[in-house]
Amino acid sequence: MTLHVQHHISDELLLDYATGNLAEGWSIAVATHLALCPSCRDRLSFMEHTGGQLLEATEVTAEDAPATDSWSAMKAKLKSQGTARLAAAKPVATPTDLPVLPEPLRSYLGGDVEALKWKALGRGAYHIPIKTGDTESQVRLLKIPAGKPVPEHSHGGRELTLVLKGAFTDGETVFKRGDIEEADETLTHQPVATPDEDCICLAVTDAPLKFKSFLVRLVQPVLGI
Incomplete structure (x- = not known):
């Protein structure tokens, strides 16, 4: 059997990861998704290669420094090329016999599930907060009972949710193992674990839900979510 990832990392997030501009919490989510998604690994390699070529072609001296928006222009070019590459790429499968928690996440937790x-x-749900040296984001592993919903919520900032086992639905969209969902202040939703098995996810946020x-x-401060 093979795993087909359908929901990928955004260009902006992947590019920030490639350029080292992500805090540790976000980087854990991106790196774990990359472990499960050959297509995004290929996009990352392309971005790094293209960025290296652009940097080599740019001679920087103290007397002839680049304009302040030159890096923004480079990022825009990389984003547009990366999007085209993902659209043109054929679906790539990855084996399903990997551990439930791939590296680097498994090392943060000290083992597999x-x-x-x-x-x-509460209500059959469980979590494990994951300690990092990052004060910008909060990282946790979540286990949602089969067929049960997450309480309806919106966001005070960004939320990344990466499925590691099972699946959940959000509206009419299904997120399975390897899929990543990005949410922000504009989204109010209530994901529901599919009825076949418990859903285990990695969740990263930068503000309370x-x-x-x-x-x-009422219990949110106690739970730390």
Whole structure:
């Protein structure tokens, strides 16, 4: 059997990762997705190669420094080329016999899922906060019971959700193993784990979630979400 990733990292996020402009929490999510997605690994390689060529072609001296927007122009070119490359690429499959938690995530947690000690969130859901040296983002592993929803919420900032096991639906869209969902302040949603098995996800945020339920908001400070 093979794994087909359908929902990929955005050009902006991948380019920031390639240029070293992502904080540790976001980088964990991107690197873990890359471990599961050959197509995005190919995009990353292309961006790094193209960026290297552009830098080599640009002679920088103290007397002839580039304009302040030169890097923005380079990023725009890389983004447009990367988007075209993804659109033209044929779907690439990756083996499904990888560990549930690929590297580098597995090292942060000290092992694969069978070795984890989950903390209850309530209503059958569990989580494991992941410590990083990053003060910008919060990283956690989530386990949502099969067929159960996440409480409806919006966002105070960016949220990345990477599926590692099982699947969830968000509206009419299905996210399976390897798929990554990016959300921001414009999105209010209620993802639901599919009924076949529990859904394990990696979630990264840079601000507390904004829950619609008063009861969830009441316990939110205790849960740290």
